[in-house]
Amino acid sequence: MRIFYHIGRYTLFVKKVFGRPEKHSIFVKQVIKEIDKLGIDSLGIVFIISIFMGAVITLQTAYNLESPLIPRYTIGLAARDSMLLEFSSTIVGLILAGKVGSNIASEIGTMRVTEQIDALEIMGINPAGYLVLPKVVAFIFIIPFLVIISMGVGITGGFLAGSLSGEVPAPDYIYGIQYAFIPFYVVYSLIKGVVFAFVITTVSAYWGYYAEGGALEVGKASTTAVVTSSVQILLFNLLLTQLLLA
Template identity: 50%
Template sequence: MIKPLLFHTGRYFVMLGSTLRKPSNFRMYWKETVRQMYDIGVGSVTIVVLISVFIGAVSAVQFSYQIGGTFIPKYYIGYIVRDMTIIELAPTFTGLVLAGKVGSNMASEIGGMRQKEHIDAMEVMGVNTASYLILPKIIAAVVIIPILVSIGAFVSIIGGYIASVPFGDLTNLDYIKGLRSFFVPFNVVMMLIKALVFAFILTSVSCYQGYYVEGGSIELGKASTNAVVISDVMILLADYIIVLMLTT
């Protein structure tokens, strides 16, 4: 148990060391980064919006149910939806969902290249494959995922509005009052920090799983599954550590 853990951790950092070397041709890296940005951004915005609407809606309905019959003012629904979304739900849910969608895709893509000797072919040419294949993905993810998370947070708040105001739980003014109450700008910073860290984790862990895949299609499937499972666990662990560091 300990030995494989140390082995994979060591190899992960060795891979990161190669990944973060100076690119041999910036133009080629830029082209690849833009392609990845498009894939991650455009390819994931629909699922992020869809999930975010429901997260906001469920949060509003749930909180409305919990404060029913208490003296807590109704406008707190807007306040709670806003803060829950920004601090926790938007970055974490988006991270977990993207680990499944983007992470597994990256592991399969790089793993397939390993199996079809594409990576060997590049190595023989002299390409730093860890850098060329992984760095553009990491850069694209750390740029695009915080944007997706911000979109997700905004849409969640709208989702909370849709689920509560038209159904008479509270008035339009109350919801807006809630949204404008007790606002701490640092929470937005915390959301963006989480998004950055989660983006780095899900891309680097997934690329690691694909980069070192051995064997055939069964191993590739396992690598893809491991990419999602390990990324999810690491994201939740990182979430806890970030919260501890930034709030206590």
């Protein structure tokens, strides 16, 4: 029964989040600030994860394709489709759930236990819309760029790993990433990224917003936010794959 309680309260929370902003000028400034904090600051970890994912996918595929009947360009094709379909959206989303989600939950949770949110309510401001909506808009705006960067860096990482190790000749790899390319795979990955961004920001903000107690409870809320966001990402990944690729 507790899960249905949280689902109902989460629904009401999201409704409050999407209330009318207090002032458009302040809202725009907050969105720009959150883009820098949630998106630009995540570029480093996205870059590092993606280049190693691409390299590992390429090398593992190369080591397991020993048959002379299988052309070497299929390694580039496998690396490209793996990055486009799954790794650049889902795996990066799970990593960002840990980084961005914990940041949001701890920030809002701290404001809750120090009664800053109560002060906003007394002033007649909608705290959910004022604090959370800029984060949601900013992360949804920036996530497609992070996904595209992850795709490019991951494929490049695979190219470097294959070329430097000598497992995949550069012409074969380049031919493989061009072979039978389906543009919808990019669109599919971007759609997943936007859905994951919404899940990460709203779920993390929800747990922080309703945190009670002190610093220990804020830490627990942050952990719960990351776990819940990760499970939701895996669930929506399954649903979106079935809806968009079936």
